[in-house]
Amino acid sequence: MKSLLAHETKEVSARQIEVFRMVMRLGSANRAAAALHVSQPAVTQLLQQLEVRAQLTLFDRPKGRLVPTPEAHALMEEIERVYEGLEAVQRKIVALQALEDTVLRIGSLHAMAASIMPGVLTEFQRHYPRTRCLLMVDSSKVLREALFKGAVDLAFLGDEADTSGLVSSTFYELPAVCALPATHPLARKPVLELTDLRDAPLIGLSATDPAQRRLEKAFADAGITPRFVIETPYSATQCALVLAGAGLAVTNPLLAAEHAALGLRSVPIAAEGIHFRALLAFKPRQAQSRAVQKFVSLCRQRLV
Numbered sequence: 370m371k372s373l374l375a376h377e378t379k380e381v382s383a384r385q386i387e388v389f390r391m392v393m394r395l396g397s398a399n400r401a402a403a404a405l406h407v408s409q410p411a412v413t414q415l416l417q418q419l420e421v422r423a424q425l426t427l428f429d430r431p432k433g434r435l436v437p438t439p440e441a442h443a444l445m446e447e448i449e450r451v452y453e454g455l456e457a458v459q460r461k462i463v464a465l466q467a468l469e470d471t472v473l474r475i476g477s478l479h480a481m482a483a484s485i486m487p488g489v490l491t492e493f494q495r496h497y498p499r500t501r502c503l504l505m506v507d508s509s510k511v512l513r514e515a516l517f518k519g520a521v522d523l524a525f526l527g528d529e530a531d532t533s534g535l536v537s538s539t540f541y542e543l544p545a546v547c548a549l550p551a552t553h554p555l556a557r558k559p560v561l562e563l564t565d566l567r568d569a570p571l572i573g574l575s576a577t578d579p580a581q582r583r584l585e586k587a588f589a590d591a592g593i594t595p596r597f598v599i600e601t602p603y604s605a606t607q608c609a610l611v612l613a614g615a616g617l618a619v620t621n622p623l624l625a626a627e628h629a630a631l632g633l634r635s636v637p638i639a640a641e642g643i644h645f646r647a648l649l650a651f652k653p654r655q656a657q658s659r660a661v662q663k664f665v666s667l668c669r670q671r672l673v
Contacts, residue, residue: 380422381419381422381423382418384415385415385416385418385419385422386419386448387405388401388405388412388415388416388419389415389416389419389427389441389444389445389448390445390448390449390452391404391405391412392412392416392435393437393441393445396435397434397435398412398413398416398435416428416435423444425438425440425444426438426440427440427441427444428441471497471499471500471501471658471660472500472501472502472503473493473500473501473502473503473522473658473660473661473664474502474503474505474520474521474522475502475503475504475505475521475522475523475524475525475664476505476506476507476512476515476516476520476521476523476524476525476526477504477505477506477512477524477525478506478507478508478509478512478525478526478527478647479506479602479603479604479605480527480603480604480605480621480623480624480645480647481525481623481647482504482506483603483604483605483624483627484605484621484623484624484626484627485623485668485671485672486504488671489664489667489668489671490502490504492667493663493664493667496663497660497663500660503521505520505521509526509527509529509530509531510530510531512524512525512526512530512650513526513530513531513532513535513650516535516650516651516652517534517652519652522651522657522658522660522661523649523650523651523657523661523664523665524649524650524651525540525647525648525649525650525668526647526648526649526650527578527579527646527647527648528579528646528647528648529577529578529579530648530650532648532650534653535650535651535652535653536650536651536652536653537648537649537650537651538648538649539646539647539648539649540647540648540649540668541623541645541646541647541672542644542645542646543621543622543623543644543645543646544622544637544638544643544644545580545584545619545620545621545622545638545643545644545645546619546620546622546625546635546636546637546638547561547566547617547618547619547620547635547636547637547638548607548608548611548617548618548619548620548625548628548633548634548635549611549617549618549633549634549636550611550612550614550632550633550634551632551633551634552632553617553634555569555617555636556634556636558636559636559637560636560637560638560639561636561637561638561639562638562639562640563587563588563591563593563638563639563640564591564593566593566595566617566619567593567595568596569596569616569617570596570598570615570616570617571595571596571597571598571616571617571618571619572597572598572599572600572601572607572610572611572615572616572617572618573595573597573599573600573601573607573618573619574600574601574602574603574604574607574620575600575601575602576600578602579646580621580643580644580645580646583642583643583644584619584643586642587640587641587642587643591640598615598616599615599616604618604620604621604623604624604625604645605624605627607620607624608620608624608625608627608628608633609628611628611633612628612631612632612633619638619643620645621645622635622645623645649665
């Protein structure tokens, strides 16, 4: 034994530990070999190598049987603690893969909260039921501050947002549609010209809204003075007012689509530059979690 020790390294291998643990748990080299899908001589050889490298007698061998020594039992206690730790690590990996016990904090402008968010959140929860989602709906200015404070993990902002200091990109840019009741005479047209809206009562967005400014510029370029009868900050309110018979609205197609089942018709407008745009923003130098990546992916799928 001493001559062998002089040539062997002191480090034991993970395979030797695995074989030792299986022998201790099952009580024999034969049963350990069957459990590990190796031969019985291979198990015996690995045990001998372990004893040589550890410089310990781990088994007495009366009549070929393996009888653990007190040193073997002491070593087994430590090995089991290590394996329990490894199993805890594996459980944590599985939990992270399933996004368990995670909180996903989303900031959203009203247009997205009233259109794609309900469907996306429902699908996300179906796949990741252990993830708690917090949806903050507010103005782009408030959401921007929430990003910097760490109150949200990501935010969907309007294109009027100040994105200085943030990591941002265009999330969508969609052409505006005219929302009108399905019974309206213009609803039968496949495309509307701005001249079709010359005398129509219109429900506009707030004067500071970039989409509203683009619409008013398009009217001005066409030499048309529009008749805005109601102003509201939200596209969802525009659609509700159209359904109530208050007028027509040039609005976000995502919101118009959500009201189609209630009798709202969306007709494309043959005019350049009238579009709705949203930005996706993150706090700089902040890694995006798997939950964030999965959620953003689902949001993009909803736009297709």
